[in-house]
Amino acid sequence: MSLRSPPPILSVRPSRALVDEPFEVLVENLPPGGPVTVRSLHRSEDGDDWEAYGHYVSDHSGKVSVSEDLSFGGTFSGKQPMALLWSMRPVPGSRSGLRLRKLKVTTPMLVNISVYRGHNDFRDQTPLASAITERWYMAPGVHRVDIREEEVQGTLFIPPGPGPFPGVVDIWGGWGGLLEYRSALLASRGFASLTVEYLKPGELQTDLEFSSFEAAFNILKDHPKVLSDRVGVLGSSAGSIVTLYLAAESTAVQPRCVVCISNANCYPHESGLSGIQHLLAKKFDKIRLDENNHEIWRGIGLALLDDAPYKVDMGKIRSPVLLVNGLDDQNWPVLETADRMAQVVGAAGKAHLLYRLDYPNTGHQIEPPFSPHFRATNLAIDGTKDKAILLWGGETKAHSEAQEDSWKKILSFLRQHLYCSPKAKI
Amino acid sequence: MLQQLKMEEKPCSAALSVQPSRGLVDEKFVVLVQNTVPSCPLTIHASHQCEDGHSWHAFAHYTSDASGVVNVSEDCSVGGTYSGVEAMGLLWSLKPVPGSKPGLRMRKKNVQAPMVITISVYKGHLTEGFGDQVPLAGTEVERWYMAPGVRRIAVTEDGLTATLFLPSGPGPFPGLLDLWGGGGQLVEYRAALLASHGIAAMALDYLTCKYTMETGKMVEQDYFEAAYTFLQKHPKVLSSRIAMLGFSLGTSVTLKTAVYSEVMKLRCALCISGSHVQPLDGFLKETLGYFNENSGKTCFTEDNEAIWRNLLLPIPTDLSLKVDMKEMMERAGNSHLLTLLSYPNAGHLIEPPYTPHARSSLFRDVKSRQMLMALWGGQTLEHSRAQEDAWRKLLVFLRKNLYGGVKSTSPLSNL
Numbered sequence: 001m002s003l004r005s006p007p008p009i010l011s012v013r014p015s016r017a018l019v020d021e022p023f024e025v026l027v028e029n030l031p032p033g034g035p036v037t038v039r040s041l042h043r044s045e046d047g048d049d050w051e052a053y054g055h056y057v058s059d060h061s062g063k064v065s066v067s068e069d070l071s072f073g074g075t076f077s078g079k080q081p082m083a084l085l086w087s088m089r090p091v092p093g094s095r096s097g098l099r100l101r102k103l104k105v106t107t108p109m110l111v112n113i114s115v116y117r118g119h120n121d122f123r124d125q126t127p128l129a130s131a132i133t134e135r136w137y138m139a140p141g142v143h144r145v146d147i148r149e150e151e152v153q154g155t156l157f158i159p160p161g162p163g164p165f166p167g168v169v170d171i172w173g174g175w176g177g178l179l180e181y182r183s184a185l186l187a188s189r190g191f192a193s194l195t196v197e198y199l200k201p202g203e204l205q206t207d208l209e210f211s212s213f214e215a216a217f218n219i220l221k222d223h224p225k226v227l228s229d230r231v232g233v234l235g236s237s238a239g240s241i242v243t244l245y246l247a248a249e250s251t252a253v254q255p256r257c258v259v260c261i262s263n264a265n266c267y268p269h270e271s272g273l274s275g276i277q278h279l280l281a282k283k284f285d286k287i288r289l290d291e292n293n294h295e296i297w298r299g300i301g302l303a304l305l306d307d308a309p310y311k312v313d314m315g316k317i318r319s320p321v322l323l324v325n326g327l328d329d330q331n332w333p334v335l336e337t338a339d340r341m342a343q344v345v346g347a348a349g350k351a352h353l354l355y356r357l358d359y360p361n362t363g364h365q366i367e368p369p370f371s372p373h374f375r376a377t378n379l380a381i382d383g384t385k386d387k388a389i390l391l392w393g394g395e396t397k398a399h400s401e402a403q404e405d406s407w408k409k410i411l412s413f414l415r416q417h418l419y420c421s422p423k424a425k426i
Numbered sequence: 427m428l429q430q431l432k433m434e435e436k437p438c439s440a441a442l443s444v445q446p447s448r449g450l451v452d453e454k455f456v457v458l459v460q461n462t463v464p465s466c467p468l469t470i471h472a473s474h475q476c477e478d479g480h481s482w483h484a485f486a487h488y489t490s491d492a493s494g495v496v497n498v499s500e501d502c503s504v505g506g507t508y509s510g511v512e513a514m515g516l517l518w519s520l521k522p523v524p525g526s527k528p529g530l531r532m533r534k535k536n537v538q539a540p541m542v543i544t545i546s547v548y549k550g551h552l553t554e555g556f557g558d559q560v561p562l563a564g565t566e567v568e569r570w571y572m573a574p575g576v577r578r579i580a581v582t583e584d585g586l587t588a589t590l591f592l593p594s595g596p597g598p599f600p601g602l603l604d605l606w607g608g609g610g611q612l613v614e615y616r617a618a619l620l621a622s623h624g625i626a627a628m629a630l631d632y633l634t635c636k637y638t639m640e641t642g643k644m645v646e647q648d649y650f651e652a653a654y655t656f657l658q659k660h661p662k663v664l665s666s667r668i669a670m671l672g673f674s675l676g677t678s679v680t681l682k683t684a685v686y687s688e689v690m691k692l693r694c695a696l697c698i699s700g701s702h703v704q705p706l707d708g709f710l711k712e713t714l715g716y717f718n719e720n721s722g723k724t725c726f727t728e729d730n731e732a733i734w735r736n737l738l739l740p741i742p743t744d745l746s747l748k749v750d751m752k753e754m755m756e757r758a759g760n761s762h763l764l765t766l767l768s769y770p771n772a773g774h775l776i777e778p779p780y781t782p783h784a785r786s787s788l789f790r791d792v793k794s795r796q797m798l799m800a801l802w803g804g805q806t807l808e809h810s811r812a813q814e815d816a817w818r819k820l821l822v823f824l825r826k827n828l829y830g831g832v833k834s835t836s837p838l839s840n841l
Contacts, residue, residue, distance in 0.1 A: 006828075006829045006830060007597075007598065007599065007600075007664070007829065009624050009829060010595065011624075014446040014448070014449060014453070015450065015573045015574050015622075016446065016448035016449070016568075016570070016574060017446060017448070018447070021445075021446075029829055110574065112575075114595075126596050127595070127596055128596075129595050129596070130575075130594060130595040130596060131573075131574075131575060131594045131595060132573075132574040132575030132594050133574060134448075134574045136448070139447050139565075139566075140447050140448060140542065140565075140566040140567060140568045141544075141564075141565060141566030159565075160544075160564060160565045160566045161442065161546070161561070161563045161564035161565055162546075162560050162561055162562075162563070162564055164439070165439065166439070190441055227439070419439055419441065419461055
């Protein structure tokens with residue numbers, strides 16, 4: 001670049017945002033009508049590099065606006081303001097089957113956005129300009145509290161302000177360990193949220209019984225900053241089993257409303273999920289492999305639809321239930337499960353309590369907006385140290401749209417039922 | 427079953443949000459209250475504890491609309507520390523709480539941490555006793571001088587007392603020397619904010635720097651030349667695109683440099699609240715000497731606040747001694763280089779936007795070490811508008827002159 005020509009400028013607005021907030025990436029002062037690549041780069045907590053990029057052409061005034069212009073290719077194409085986040089994938093040469101999840105929520109995710117000359121071999125070049133943007137799970141003033149009771153271990157996030165606040169118990173599914181990011185984000189959106197630790201990281205085993213989740217619900221309900229009659233439950237995957245149990249069968253607690261993402265309804269043991277890995281293992285003959293040798297587990301769930309020792313009796317639900325599912329879920333037959341549950345609910349005269357969001361071309365891992373979509377990841381199975389690659393499903397663009405839409409609708413559902421005004425804005 | 431969904435008799439939980447919750451100091455935000463009782467009088471309150479431990483607050487009176495909403499960017503405040511439709515009033519109208527020491531001025535020293543403001547909404551139209559009532563809702567907002575990725579570098583080489591702020595990215599970037607006024611010290615916040623806008627800005631202490639503190643002598647021109655050269659040679663700075671920004675006394679240095687310096691070739695110069703009236707011979711010592719000679723022209727208000735504006739008045743009418751800057755340049759034929767922004771009812775301390783206006787404050791004279799109450803002037807509303815407008819225009823001016831093409835053909839972008 002000539003010493004006399006002005007340098008390009010890249011800006012990201014806002015430069016610091018919550019993870020579910022959009023941003024605008026603008027590049028200015030480029031040579032007019034020139035090909036450039038805008039790229040995002042993030043180093044995960046595990047030390048892996050993730051990237052996304054789009055190929056653009058600057059306009060006559062030397063500008064590229066990622067929000068307004070078309071990408072001609074890269075990890076995304078078309079007009080996609082947020083694809084620099086949701087289309088991220090591990091850089092070439094990375095280990096396979098990786099997953100991007102933030103464990104430490106008190107610090108932001110740092111994403112470097114750069115612009116390079118041309119559409120080819122950009123990784124070898126020094127960028128023309130770059131900026132760092134921070135993506136936060138915790139809004140300023142959100143308070144994080146470790147919960148270490150005898151029966152319940154987890155983390156509580158409390159919104160800023162005097163309170164009291166509605167509460168949401170947050171229950172994850174398999175292999176996650178203690179995941180805090182969704183609760184942190186819920187607290188940033190006005191809900192005191194308790195995430196329960198019950199599965200060991202990287203495993204699908206637990207000793208925790210339903211009664212412990214009831215205890216967790218009560219810890220939240222009895223907290224001085226929580227409105228005791230406005231506590232709901234949000235569960236995903238295996239966590240949705242517990243969620244539905246609390247909504248329908250529990251005599252100890254009564255959630256005001258529940259949300260299930262990627263629902264499941266069967267359980268191995270009268271009192272909880274212990275032994276779930278054995279229940280699944282019994283049907284391992286139903287696992288299919290796709291063309292990449294990734295394991296499709298939905299057959300296990302299909303077999304268990306009729307065959308499971310225990311199922312939550314959905315006819316007994318007492319409060320509104322929102323089911324969020326992806327129709328390309330390869331890990332669990334979520335649609336079939338939801339259809340069965342709808343039949344039972346309908347027969348009990350409670351159809352008005354059931355709400356469903358079924359997203360086409362969307363997989364199992366429906367995360368907060370702009371999280372990168374991963375179609376398959378490495379996991380340990382069956383309590384052994386063997387790893388397999390499990391297929392979650394979903395086509396990236398549709399899945400990312402589903403994440404954005406479902407989060408808005410989940411928040412609106414929670415606000416509707418946990419804050420009292422029916423006219424509350426999304 | 428319906429009975430089991432107990433309808434709570436308690437009032438709705440109000441929700442308060444500020445977007446963005448983490449912003450740069452010069453960015454606007456939207457304060458929104460929702461879920462309150464419709465057509466209800468409410469007070470929105472901002473409180474901040476500055477680094478010195480003093481408490482500041484601002485508040486405004488609103489009435490929620492029929493859907494229980496107040497939007498500070500759209501609704502009218504009917505009283506408080508500001509009135510009317512003022513999106514950012516909760517920041518620029520911040521005042522020390524009643525009972526505070528007089529003469530306070532809010533200035534951030536540690537720019538690597540944000541300013542944290544607590545915003546709350548109370549029922550009714552309150553003017554005091556905020557600490558005694560529980561608000562309906564509250565939230566916290568962070569205001570940053572440094573954008574993510576901006577690097578702060580202490581500079582002590584070549585005898586300099588300075589801090590360089592480099593923007594995020596590979597560079598190289600245009601550079602800027604940032605000079606404050608007669609209070610001295612190493613004031614970093616404006617340079618940090620400029621770096622957040624893509625300029626490698628270096629805050630330079632030239633009155634209370636190491637050299638002066640150790641020898642008791644004022645620095646000479648070569649000190650500023652060393653600062654300029656440091657920037658010029660820096661691998662992340664574009665050597666042909668260096669500007670100088672001077673405030674108050676800093677203007678005197680900036681103008682002298684812009685006109686006479688053989689070493690420092692400024693791409694552009696910015697002067698805030700300053701004057702070109704100074705002895706042509708010598709440099710800082712002589713300029714300060716000139717002020718001192720005229721110190722008898724200082725006036726005092728009833729409250730013993732010092733007014734210094736007359737020190738440089740009257741500006742000589744003798745054509746050979748001078749006239750005002752605009753006329754001088756018109757006669758010289760270079761007035762096309764001058765952009766003049768004059769703000770009615772604004773005072774001396776024209777700072778980055780949304781910082782609270784101080785009409786007067788305690789000021790320590792650098793030479794005598796004496797503390798006085800200085801009257802800076804300005805009416806808060808107009809002064810705050812002036813700060814916003816001046817900063818925006820300053821950024822556009824810098825963008826055009828430092829980032830513009832050689833022929834300046836790039837259209838100005840909206841900032």
